[in-house]
Amino acid sequence: MTRDVAVLSDAEAVAETVAQRFLARMAAAQERGETPDVALTGGTVARLVHRQIAAHAHEHPIDWTRITFWFGDERFVAADSPDRNELQARADFLDAVGATRVNAIPSTAEASGVSDAADRYSAQLRSEGSGEFDLVMLGMGPDGHVASLFPGHPQLDDHDHIAVGLTDSPKPPPERVSLTFDALNRARAVWFLVTGAEKAEATQRAWAFDGSVAETPARGISGPSVTWFVDEAAAGDQR
Template sequence: MTDLKRYPDAAGLVSAVAEAFVARLAEVQAEGRVPSVALTGGTIADEIYRAVAALDSSAVDWTQVDFWWGDERYVAADSSDRNDRGVGRDLLDVVGVDALRVHAMPAADESHADVHAAADAYGEAVRSSGGGAFDLVLLGLGPDGHVASLFPDHPQLDVDDAIALGVTDSPKPPPERITLTFAALNRTRAVWFLVSGDGKADAVARALADVGSVHDTPARGITAPDRTWWLDEAAASKL
């Protein structure tokens, strides 16, 4: 099922997603489970995290949420380029999560031989935690149609027997990254695409078209049964 939610502007999108995010975590906890969420980076995601932190989220026990990442820049742990730095500052450090439930992707200054070994280690961590299934995956969308660090025409698009992979030639700097695969991202109860701005409109249209290639528009490889596109009018302008 694909659900499209459209908002007049980015502010409306941010507010709606923030409230829905808190509600989803509270819903999973009410079922007696620990929510498992794969986070994303990006400008609109960062705004959403700040909005979540500003809400009254007392319905959520933040110490009982597992946080993962869909992708990460393979740089030093203290680099401002890392997605987890912004999420930590804007949300996780504010709401008081359990640090043991924050599963950051490996950094380049840790004891892994290379980005591929680091990706293997993260895949094993996901596999050993509840079978590797998420309750919610958050994804941004690049103007080229990429999601996580799964880029057009890259070999990672065709890998279905791994959870996480190393990327050494990202078209966006820095070149080395770790990404979850389609197989891992699709093992979730829900995927939310968070997309704002007219620069993403063409990619949104290609991702949602009746026909198209995953190699041209990697977002088409997200096939989880429950997919919601959270769009502002600019991003939805070519639908």
């Protein structure tokens, strides 16, 4: 695994940089004749990134119908809930750019519970995914969690599933569906989007030479190429 770190001045600079890198990466992939699979994340900085992508999409020769979008995790709520990462991503850029291959994690209207939703999403990834993400984008919480893989939770050690459900998320809402580490790490590139001083301590633990995944789940990301886009506040005294 290689890890690169880009420290930017603030959240807006992170969003602008990531959006431009994303657009360039998608254009390059399509020039090679590829139809990339991308796993999106939610959260405040992700929404800033998505809006920047929409604002600058016209500057790049991208056929958005030839990108397959997935989600690293989702809140198990009603299909029309504003809490859903899917709806936020659609509102911020997917609908604006004309993306048609958007694979949402099932809502409460489409699955009987979180386990059923996870099984359905796993089956969809097996049947419609390429077997490898070109890019996974992840946020990180102040506790070091990624997607909906939280410190001390048994889902951290699941190597039997593509996606898992949980009913006791320490961050509301409690019911969620998340890709496992094994799925998230099947990626050519993983980009972390991390901003805010409240993340500095978790960032330090994630980058430390020693430490455990149980304490800091972000340490469980081990794809071949991992890039951290962080602002000065999240980098703390490591910048």
